[in-house]
Amino acid sequence: MLRKALLILSGNAAASLLLFARNLVIARLIAVEDYGIASTFAIAMSVVEMASQLGLQQMIVQAREGEDPHFQAALQGFQVLRGVISGVVLFLAAGLVADFLIIPEVAWAYQVMALVPVLNALQHFDIHRMNRDLRFWPLILTGAVPALLSLAALWPLTVWFGDYRVMLFALIVQAAIATITSHATAERPYRLVLDRQIMARSLAFGWPLLINGFLLFAVFQGDKLIVGRELGMAPLAIFSMGVTLTLTPTLVLGKSAQNFFLPQLGRLATSRDEDPAPFATVAQAMLQATLLSSCLLVLAILLLGPMLVTVALGDKYAELIPLLALFAVQQGLRSFRTGPNVIALSGGHTVNAMLSNAVRVASLPLAWWVIARGGSIASLLTIAVIAEILGFVVAMAMAQRSLSLSFRPSWPAIALSALIILAVGVTVVSPGLATLGLWASAILFVPLLWSMKEFRHNIRAAA
Structure with missing residues (x-):
């Protein structure tokens, strides 16, 4: 495995x-x-x-x-x-x-x-x-x-x-x-x-995903539309490259988690009524794996991103470097939502991702208002970070409610992941504390791994 x-x-x-x-x-x-x-x-x-x-x-x-x-x-x-x-x-x-x-x-x-x-x-x-x-x-x-x-x-x-x-x-x-x-x-x-019957069934299965498609458009492209229309094509190029650098690994992790865990969870979901324990164990492992990979992603972007921009893109994208930490935090928090949303999807609950994305979309009018009145790309990203936190809370609550599943075994991992993101955030607010923030993030990975009992068990079983 x-x-x-x-x-x-x-x-x-x-x-x-x-x-x-x-x-x-x-x-x-x-x-x-x-x-x-x-x-x-x-x-x-x-x-x-x-x-x-x-x-x-x-x-x-x-x-x-x-x-x-x-x-x-x-x-x-x-x-x-x-x-x-x-x-x-x-x-x-x-x-x-x-x-x-x-x-x-x-x-x-x-x-x-x-x-x-x-x-x-x-x-x-x-x-x-x-x-x-x-x-x-x-x-x-x-x-x-x-x-x-x-x-x-x-x-x-x-x-x-x-x-x-x-x-x-x-x-x-x-x-x-x-x-x-x-x-x-x-x-x-x-x-x-x-086949009309299968098409009707597909629509019944997919209408939340259809609405979620509109929401994902707003999540992935709404910020770009705001920047492109209000600030112009050159700032849009800077912003789009920031999204590319940070979103690409996020999508890799999210797609890999879904490809790997969805078939397993889908099979176990059919027997939850007889024995809910196997499904719950794999669900905890999936959530913990998502948290770990998201934190690793944020730290990697913070450490390697500036060098990559300098070497690969040259001076014309130098404005992007001070923004990389904010981009990383935003995408890391967004990746947190993959866990509860895929778990819910495995049980046929497609509305969960839609609702968590709706929280993120709700922040766009505020972001547009701020940019239209002279705000910067950093201001837009700060609003996005706050919205992603709220979206994760909604995703967790919906997954627990729709599947009657407790995430209590993963709460220590969630708390430690939040501390790692907070330590990275310190480097944004106070650049002078960047070294301290990086060391704190790295040290917190040890207790984070220790807290992921189900994830470690899954890895040992897979080996």
Whole structure:
């Protein structure tokens, strides 16, 4: 089991590292303002993805009939339908998106981006179905191979274009190769079925995830929209790179935790009525693993981030270095929520993530008001940190309530994780205490590991 966990983590990390390298290379090769424009392509994609996110990939893993070929074909058919609709929506909304960001000359690029949701929707669901048996290689290859070829495509794209169009066509290459790879690694023939009953069930399962898609758009892209519209493309480039540096490892950890624990928790959830102990034990281990990885993430960004910015990006991104600690704290706190949300999802409770994200979204009007009145990126990040703390509290409360599950065994780990984040926060408030904050964070890792009884037991059992 430990080998499976390491495989997932290394596979997801490899794909994300390649995409991270791609973004760094693009940022290095093109002007700061052009990178700001390039970062808006992610915003445009999120606009359509948020409106069609139904969690079909999670459903084939979680549902009891996930192995049924007809069920899979119906999910694939529904996925293609939503992908085509998403592409049409993006094509028609391209002008509105460009006008809102005050870059009307880029509208054509958003229209070209309409190909991406269609290509993504054509992926074969075998890469997700095989996760039920803890077979992760197809999913890993579908992430890593497109990322590698997208990175390799940068040289000819830079020679041909040399501006924000490099990112545009790199994204299209990535989407096309991902779809091809998913079919190349599949075991079953690819079939599409439009089954009204399964579509209705998918909507019943996915409507909280659909709403959560809107909320995730606001969480991931709302701050960027505020910065881009109020401060301009150059500050947006700085902010987007800060998000890239800190969000990339956060997503790796979150995706790896979900890939590894969701199939286990899903199986144990079906027998909770007879014997709730195994589910509760794995749930505690999952929460503790999330806390540990989040704290390691924050400390790593604080230690290595400034050097990475200097070496990889040069002087034109020097303004980012003083903000890295705030970015790290925000993303670390956001990663805390992965634990309770995945645990709730394993029991079929998809509303939990939606409600915890709603807390974060509620902070955006305040952030916009502050920025519009002369506030800085640091002010925006401070508001985000407070909202992430409240979101974690809501996620924990909802998971306990929906599953009748007590997280008491993990309270010491939660308290120590909070102290580590607080110690890192000291480096933001008082730069003169940076060394003290770093040492305090490092020392607290010893009792943190000791407090994670269920996590340590899970690791020993996996070994």
